[in-house]
Amino acid sequence: MADARSADLILSNLERLLPDLEALYKDVHSHPELSMQEMRTASLAADRLRTSSYEVATGIGKTGVVGLLRNGNGPTVMLRADMDALPVEEATGLTYASTVKTTDRDGESVPVGHMCGHDMHVAWLVGAASLFSLTRDAWHGTLMVVFQPGEETAQGAQAMIDDGLFKRFPKPAVVLGQHVMLGPAGTIAGSAGPITSAADSLQIRLFGRGAHGSMPQASVDPVVMAAATVLRLQTVISREVAATEAAVLTVGVLQAGTKENVIPDEAIIKLNVRTFDEGVRQRVLTAIERIVKAEAAASGAPRPPEITPLDRYPLNVNDKSASERIAAAFRTYFPADRVRHTGPAPASEDFGCFGSEWHVPSVFWFVGGTDPTTYAKAKEAGRINELPVNHSPQFAPVIHPTLRTGIETLVVGSLAWLSP
Numbered sequence: 001m002a003d004a005r006s007a008d009l010i011l012s013n014l015e016r017l018l019p020d021l022e023a024l025y026k027d028v029h030s031h032p033e034l035s036m037q038e039m040r041t042a043s044l045a046a047d048r049l050r051t052s053s054y055e056v057a058t059g060i061g062k063t064g065v066v067g068l069l070r071n072g073n074g075p076t077v078m079l080r081a082d083m084d085a086l087p088v089e090e091a092t093g094l095t096y097a098s099t100v101k102t103t104d105r106d107g108e109s110v111p112v113g114h115m116c117g118h119d120m121h122v123a124w125l126v127g128a129a130s131l132f133s134l135t136r137d138a139w140h141g142t143l144m145v146v147f148q149p150g151e152e153t154a155q156g157a158q159a160m161i162d163d164g165l166f167k168r169f170p171k172p173a174v175v176l177g178q179h180v181m182l183g184p185a186g187t188i189a190g191s192a193g194p195i196t197s198a199a200d201s202l203q204i205r206l207f208g209r210g211a212h213g214s215m216p217q218a219s220v221d222p223v224v225m226a227a228a229t230v231l232r233l234q235t236v237i238s239r240e241v242a243a244t245e246a247a248v249l250t251v252g253v254l255q256a257g258t259k260e261n262v263i264p265d266e267a268i269i270k271l272n273v274r275t276f277d278e279g280v281r282q283r284v285l286t287a288i289e290r291i292v293k294a295e296a297a298a299s300g301a302p303r304p305p306e307i308t309p310l311d312r313y314p315l316n317v318n319d320k321s322a323s324e325r326i327a328a329a330f331r332t333y334f335p336a337d338r339v340r341h342t343g344p345a346p347a348s349e350d351f352g353c354f355g356s357e358w359h360v361p362s363v364f365w366f367v368g369g370t371d372p373t374t375y376a377k378a379k380e381a382g383r384i385n386e387l388p389v390n391h392s393p394q395f396a397p398v399i400h401p402t403l404r405t406g407i408e409t410l411v412v413g414s415l416a417w418l419s420p
Helices: 002-011 016-030 039-051 120-136 156-160 222-240 278-298 320-333 352-359 372-380 399-418
Strands: 054-059 064-071 076-082 100-104 108-110 139-150 174-184 188-192 194-206 247-256 266-275 306-313 317-319 339-341 345-348 364-369
Touching: 002 120, 002 266, 002 399, 016 039, 016 120, 016 399, 039 054, 039 064, 039 120, 039 139, 039 247, 064 120, 064 320, 064 364, 076 399, 100 352, 100 399, 108 317, 120 139, 120 188, 120 399, 139 156, 139 399, 156 266, 156 352, 174 352, 174 372, 174 399, 188 320, 194 278, 222 247, 222 278, 247 278, 278 306, 317 320, 317 352, 317 364, 320 339, 320 399, 345 372, 352 364, 364 372, 364 399
Parallel strands: 076 139, 076 174, 174 364, 188 339, 194 345
Antiparallel strands: 054 064, 064 139, 100 108, 188 364, 194 266, 194 306, 194 317, 247 266
């Protein structure tokens, strides 16, 4: 369990650091970068670590940053923050809102916004790293801080691993991470076991035969084929997954044609699947393939459809013993009403790769970022689902107390292993 005196000593410097960390947060928010393009953000993080006397390595997995602070004998604790933003146009109206546009990996011009909260994650980790450096007599061991690229595309964690992360740095006793989410700011939520879902994204290419819109009899219409496929896919969850199991299947892209009186040759469907059990995952993916092929055959498609995996996130499972240790540390430091139990979230994360592939325990938790008064009113009115969530163009965590809370959780959680 974390030593409360150590936590108090280390966090005694937080108040004077908050203005600078708020400025850093707003800076990163105003200058978002897409996955695997986080050069500026990585440079900011590396500079802050050097200022705090960390051993710094950059360019790991393209833009990843690792900082080591060795402070005597003791375990190594790894803290991770992701850095990338989304191709989403911000609509928060904030004075520091992003107006950035850039070119994505497909060569398309897109808006960019920190609509998932990774800018807050960067500020949290910089803050915690700075505090540990300032008060080294309150803890012992090695702190390893990791600023990870490419979480939104499921590339970054594996890219860092493939670039020698496990060979170049000490093996940690535990890997810790957190995410800002919808919930009252100042609260922390987590649980042992599955905490974020596995995710599979697929592209489905359906082939038809084009024709004039006035002569559909000469065509094999991929628009109708795609529409039938989308509707039938909705039965996978409602009719093939038991009520006691959990899964989500969302079709996010349906593209076909360029003109209203021309039946096109093909259609594109892109979908996403979230699951919490490998058996359920396999059943859902098998059902998708069966339905897609059957609808194409039923339509008389001239060739079978192409099903292409786009990205995959592993199931993120919190180690039971380490989770209990973290929960005990949080309950010692925070008031009881701020530490909450939560079930697994349908969102997905590549954070789990670090622990599972390094064969060490990992723990991931959530920090609320919604104005507490706004959240309470929405809850009373039964309208929580109307509040902006991660990836919404309106998503904007309140800076205070979200910034302070996320730094406190990283410090207190780390001290469950690093205390004298």
